[in-house]
Amino acid sequence: MNTVALEQKKKIHPHKFTLWMGIGSIVMMFAGLTSAYVVKRNQAGWISFDIPVAFWYSTAVMALSSLSLYMASKAFKERSMAQYRRLMLATMILGLAFVALQVIGFNKLWQSGLTLTSTVAYSFLYVIVGLHALHVLGGVIALVVMALKAFGTKTRVYSQLPVDLISTYWHFVDLLWIYLLIFLLMIR
Amino acid sequence: MSNVLSSQETAVHGVHDAHHEHHHHETFLTKYIFSQDHKMIAKQFLITGIIWAIIGGLFSVIFRFQLGYPDASFPWMEDLLGKWAPGGKLSPEFYYALVTMHGTVLVFFVLTAGLSGTFANFLIPLQIGARDMASPLLNMLSYWFFFLASVIMVASLFVQTGPASGGWTVYPPLSAIGDASIGSKIGMDLWLVSMAMFIVSSLLGGLNYITTILNMRTKGMSMTRMPLTIWALFFTAVLGVLSFPVLLSGAILLLFDRNLGTSFFLSDLIVAGKVLPNEGGSAILFQHLFWFLGHPEVYIILLPAMGMASEILSVNSRKPIFGYMAMVASLFAICILAFLVWAHHMFVTGLNPFLGSVFVLLTLLIAVPSAIKVFNWLTTLWRGNIRFTPGMLFAIGFVSLFISGGLTGIFLGNSALDIHLHDTYFVIAHFHIVMGVASFFGMYAGVYHWYPKMFGRYLNNTLAYIHFWVTLVGAYLIFWPMHYQGLAGVPRRYYDFSNWESFKQFNGLNEFISVVALVVFAVQLLFVFNFFYSIWKGRKVTDPNPWKSNTLEWTTPIRPGHGNWEGEIPEVHRWAYDYSKDGKDFIPQTEPVGADESKH
Numbered sequence: 001m002n003t004v005a006l007e008q009k010k011k012i013h014p015h016k017f018t019l020w021m022g023i024g025s026i027v028m029m030f031a032g033l034t035s036a037y038v039v040k041r042n043q044a045g046w047i048s049f050d051i052p053v054a055f056w057y058s059t060a061v062m063a064l065s066s067l068s069l070y071m072a073s074k075a076f077k078e079r080s081m082a083q084y085r086r087l088m089l090a091t092m093i094l095g096l097a098f099v100a101l102q103v104i105g106f107n108k109l110w111q112s113g114l115t116l117t118s119t120v121a122y123s124f125l126y127v128i129v130g131l132h133a134l135h136v137l138g139g140v141i142a143l144v145v146m147a148l149k150a151f152g153t154k155t156r157v158y159s160q161l162p163v164d165l166i167s168t169y170w171h172f173v174d175l176l177w178i179y180l181l182i183f184l185l186m187i188r
Numbered sequence: 189m190s191n192v193l194s195s196q197e198t199a200v201h202g203v204h205d206a207h208h209e210h211h212h213h214e215t216f217l218t219k220y221i222f223s224q225d226h227k228m229i230a231k232q233f234l235i236t237g238i239i240w241a242i243i244g245g246l247f248s249v250i251f252r253f254q255l256g257y258p259d260a261s262f263p264w265m266e267d268l269l270g271k272w273a274p275g276g277k278l279s280p281e282f283y284y285a286l287v288t289m290h291g292t293v294l295v296f297f298v299l300t301a302g303l304s305g306t307f308a309n310f311l312i313p314l315q316i317g318a319r320d321m322a323s324p325l326l327n328m329l330s331y332w333f334f335f336l337a338s339v340i341m342v343a344s345l346f347v348q349t350g351p352a353s354g355g356w357t358v359y360p361p362l363s364a365i366g367d368a369s370i371g372s373k374i375g376m377d378l379w380l381v382s383m384a385m386f387i388v389s390s391l392l393g394g395l396n397y398i399t400t401i402l403n404m405r406t407k408g409m410s411m412t413r414m415p416l417t418i419w420a421l422f423f424t425a426v427l428g429v430l431s432f433p434v435l436l437s438g439a440i441l442l443l444f445d446r447n448l449g450t451s452f453f454l455s456d457l458i459v460a461g462k463v464l465p466n467e468g469g470s471a472i473l474f475q476h477l478f479w480f481l482g483h484p485e486v487y488i489i490l491l492p493a494m495g496m497a498s499e500i501l502s503v504n505s506r507k508p509i510f511g512y513m514a515m516v517a518s519l520f521a522i523c524i525l526a527f528l529v530w531a532h533h534m535f536v537t538g539l540n541p542f543l544g545s546v547f548v549l550l551t552l553l554i555a556v557p558s559a560i561k562v563f564n565w566l567t568t569l570w571r572g573n574i575r576f577t578p579g580m581l582f583a584i585g586f587v588s589l590f591i592s593g594g595l596t597g598i599f600l601g602n603s604a605l606d607i608h609l610h611d612t613y614f615v616i617a618h619f620h621i622v623m624g625v626a627s628f629f630g631m632y633a634g635v636y637h638w639y640p641k642m643f644g645r646y647l648n649n650t651l652a653y654i655h656f657w658v659t660l661v662g663a664y665l666i667f668w669p670m671h672y673q674g675l676a677g678v679p680r681r682y683y684d685f686s687n688w689e690s691f692k693q694f695n696g697l698n699e700f701i702s703v704v705a706l707v708v709f710a711v712q713l714l715f716v717f718n719f720f721y722s723i724w725k726g727r728k729v730t731d732p733n734p735w736k737s738n739t740l741e742w743t744t745p746i747r748p749g750h751g752n753w754e755g756e757i758p759e760v761h762r763w764a765y766d767y768s769k770d771g772k773d774f775i776p777q778t779e780p781v782g783a784d785e786s787k788h
Contacts, residue, residue: 011403014322018399021429025391029433032480036441036452036473045468116448120468123450127441 019165023172026135030128030176034183037124041187048188049114049121051181054105055129058098059181062136065094066174069167076163081150088147091170095140102133121188132180136173142166224324225750229331230310231642234635236331236338237302238716244293249709251286254278256702258686272350280683284353285371287681289345291356292379294624296386297341299489301334303631304428305390307492308397308421310638314741315415315764317406317757320750322399326392333389337382344378352379355681357478360453360471364445368459377446380439387432387439394432397425406740408760412516413777415739415764416509419516420495423523424488431484431527438477445469472537479530486623487526491519493630494561494590497583499764500637501565503737504580505572506773508765511564518557525554535603536610544603551601558594562587573768577735578652579637585660586629592664593622596671611681614674617667625663632656635719640734644747645726651718655711662708666701673697738764738776 040046072087106126109115116126146162223229250269253262254277261276272282309327313320321327344351353371354362362368363376401422405414441452445466453474454466502509509515531539531547539547565587574580596618599605609615632655639647673694678685685691685698733742740760744752758778766775770786 014399014403017403018322018326018395021395021398022391025395025429025433028430029437032434032437032477033441036437036477039473039476040452040468040470043468043470116444117450120451123444123452127444127450131440 013161015161015165016168019168023169026172026176030132030180033124033128033131034180037128037183038187040120040124045120047119047121049119049125051184052105052108054101054108055181058101058105059177061094061098061101062174062177065091065098066171068094069170073163073167077160085147085150088143088150092140092143092147095136095143095170099133099136099140102129106130125184128180128184132173132177135176139166139170139173142169222328224320224328226309226313226321226324226327227642227748227750227752229327230306232331233301233305233309233334234642236335237298237306238719240293240297240302240338241712242716244290244298245709245712247286247290247293249706250278251283251290252702252705254283254683255685256699258684281353281370282350283683284355284369284681285350285375288353288355288371289341289351292341292352295356295485295489296383297334297338299624299627299631300390300428300485301386303489303627304397304421304424304492305331305334305393306631307417307496307634307638308393308425310642311417311741312397312400312421313404314641314744314748314752315418315739316401316404316409317740317753317760318400318404319752319757321396322404323396327396330389330392330396333385333392337385337389340378340382340385344375344382347374347378349373349375351375357475357482358442359478360442360445360469360474361457361459364442364453364471364474365459365464366446377443380443380446383439384436387436390428390432394425394428397421398429401425406757406760409740409777412513413760413763415495416498416512416515416519417492417495419519420491420498423519424491427484427488427491427523427526431481431488434477435481438474438481441477442474472534475534475537476530479533480527482533483530484526486619487522489623489627490590490630491522493586493627493633494519496630496634496637497565497586498561498568499739500579500583500633501568501587502765502767503637503735504575504577504583505569506575506767507568507572508767508769509564510567510570511560512763512765514560515564518560521557522554525550525557529554532601532603532606535606541603548601548603552598554601555594555598558590562591562594577636578647578649578656579633579635581653581656582629582633582636585656586626586633588660589621589626589629589663592668593618593620593626597622608677609674611679612674613670613678613680616680617670617674620667620670621663625667629659632659632715637735638741639719639722640729640746641741641744641748643723643726644729645722646729646734647722647726648718651714655715655718658711659708662704662711665704666708669697669701733776736774738766738774740777743776743778 068087069091072084072091075083075087109122114122116123143166146166220228223232250265253265263276265273265278266276269278269282272279309321312318349370351371352358352363352375353369354376358376358379362372366373366376401414401418441450444450445452445454449465451466451469453471454464454469456467457464498509498515529547529551531543532551535544569584596614600609600615600618636647636652639645676690676694678691678694686695729746732744732746735742740758743758745754760777761780762775762777764777767773769775
């Protein structure tokens with residue numbers, strides 16, 4: 001083995017590092033949006049709003065999905081692949097359920113006349129929550145790819161890296177959602 | 189799975205089998221188009237950037253014709269622009285479109301993608317001792333997102349209502365209301381979509397640059413042994429990764445306002461006699477979001493030029509860079525301050541004067557790290573054994589322009605003076621010199637210096653010297669007089685000044701500036717000719733280290749393959765600036781430190 005690769009091993013894997021940097025930039029985007037929100041909140045003509053009930057359910061679903069992914073990652077480490085597959089599938093379904101609940105919440109709002117253009121507060125709610133849901137959907141796509149690979153019989157590569165990457169990202173979008181929810185509850 | 193394999197391959201591959209092509213069956217398509225080799229991606233960025241620079245430069249030449257000869261008509265202009273120049277006279281609408289696109293193209297497509305896209309890609313792996321970027325795939329995607337952004341922006345030039353024309357800063361309400369002007373229609377949507385693609389491109393690139401610098405350095409290459417180019421590119425990438433997402437959020441909100449009827453930036457304004465249905469929006473909010481990117485963007489453009497100038501000045505003075513750690517610290521200080529000064533673009537928006545004074549203080553603080561850098565460049569040159577290569581001349585020119593343009597920044601950073609100077613030609617002169625032309629000089633310095641590494645040939649020196657002198661003198665002739673115009677109150681972005689009695693004194697000057705602009709543009713075409721001609725016909729490089737430089741890129745073969753080094757990646761034993769030390773002209777970074785060697 002050569003020196004360079006040995007050096008490399010001591011450090012965090014480049015892809016993991018890239019993901020962390022990417023998370024940093026996603027945080028900056030939401031920081032931009034939420035700070036714009038704060039600026040608007042303090043201007044005249046702001047009308048407060050209510051969070052749809054579905055968002056509470058979706059929060060629970062998101063937390064569950066984080067748990068199931070954590071267990072999946074653990075199962076992967078123990079090489080209990082059947083368990084891993086089941087848990088990956090569960091995480092994927094929970095992820096989709098989360099997005100579905102967000103859509104249901106939006107639907108409720110929309111039907112009660114609180115559309116995208118009703119007030120600036122609701123515009124922000126739709127944009128911020130919608131963008132977050134898109135980030136969750138991105139994670140779901142990654143989960144689908146990984147679940148397909150887990151069910152495929154051809155590849156038998158037990159690399160921890162993809163599991164670690166998706167775990168980091170998934171827990172991040174989970175935390176991001178909890179932050180956004182608390183933010184929207186505190187400042188409305 | 190493939191990503192894991194490819195990354196491990198990046199870290200390890202080629203160590204046992206350097207330069208073997210076994211893992212790539214290279215075809216024209218994989219070698220030149222969908223290449224994952226950082227050097228080829230760098231060339232793609234550079235050549236796309238050159239094409240954009242020609243287009244963006246041509247825009248400015250055309251609108252300078254209007255400013256220099258407001259009463260004349262040019263039949264060729266009608267041939268070229270059709271309905272946008274009826275009777276050979278540029279229409280006001282298209283004048284605004286040209287000004288907008290000139291700014292957009294030069295700031296983003298040339299001096300961001302063309303500059304850091306090129307040199308971050310080319311130099312980072314070569315100078316830190318890596319086979320390639322941390323993720324060659326993301327790197328390739330970064331270029332192709334840029335390409336997609338380019339295609340969309342070019343397409344916007346050809347839509348019936350013309351490209352975006354609300355200024356490169358796309359302030360609402362002009363950019364938010366489709367009916368505000370013809371340039372606010374589909375051209376504006378395409379602008380926003382193109383910029384979204386562009387932001388994705390620069391994020392993918394930036395993530396890769398940071399990861400590569402922090403994770404992929406060869407043995408012995410500690411952070412404090414890195415050449416200053418790498419430090420500068422590192423801070424550039426950090427700035428981009430943290431500020432571009434904020435612009436993206438602004439662009440998304442603007443797209444909603446334009447197309448879905450939201451009121452983020454729009455309120456019940458009266459436009460064309462009708463009250464808008466919107467309520468409660470704030471146009472100033474967009475300015476905050478825009479300038480939170482916009483100001484770091486200035487340094488995204490400038491820092492790579494600073495880094496390359498530092499390296500080139502040291503190599504060609506045959507002296508160590510003066511104050512290496514001070515250079516790194518000042519880059520860091522600029523990086524931090526860049527995020528804290530955005531509101532100095534907004535002094536006249538009704539900003540709270542107290543807040544304004546805070547931003548004045550923070551803005552003027554940037555003078556400190558800037559002065560440190562200038563001092564260190566000059567002391568690097570001081571009593572050096574200077575070789576006036578074309579790259580060196582452009583690096584010295586960069587320092588000159590950075591000083592001249594930087595000094596006027598002290599005027600503009602003062603909120604009281606800014607009330608008078610805001611939106612005048614003084615601002616145009618300031619940012620063109622300090623950011624536009626200076627960064628171009630950094631870019632040219634880089635191209636002339638690393639061209640032998642990129643293509644294995646030299647550029648023609650005679651053409652290079654003509655290019656340098658005409659551009660340097662021309663840039664000052666164009667922009668220096670604009671300071672006086674600005675002080676006299678001449679506003680920027682106006683189509684025609686001939687109706688103002690007070691501005692008539694500048695008619696001759698405007699004509700002069702336009703003529704010089706044409707000459708300078710023509711000389712840039714000379715450079716483009718030199719660039720492409722030399723790829724095939726230039727003098728061949730025979731010495732792997734033609735500039736007698738210490739850095740790692742010159743330890744590769746003259747034309748390095750994918751993987752950069754044949755055999756093992758060299759180990760680094762010292763910093764990059766051991767020139768004229770212990771009686772030796774230069775000591776490469778790969779040379780072990782001798783027992784009796786003096787400290788630098």
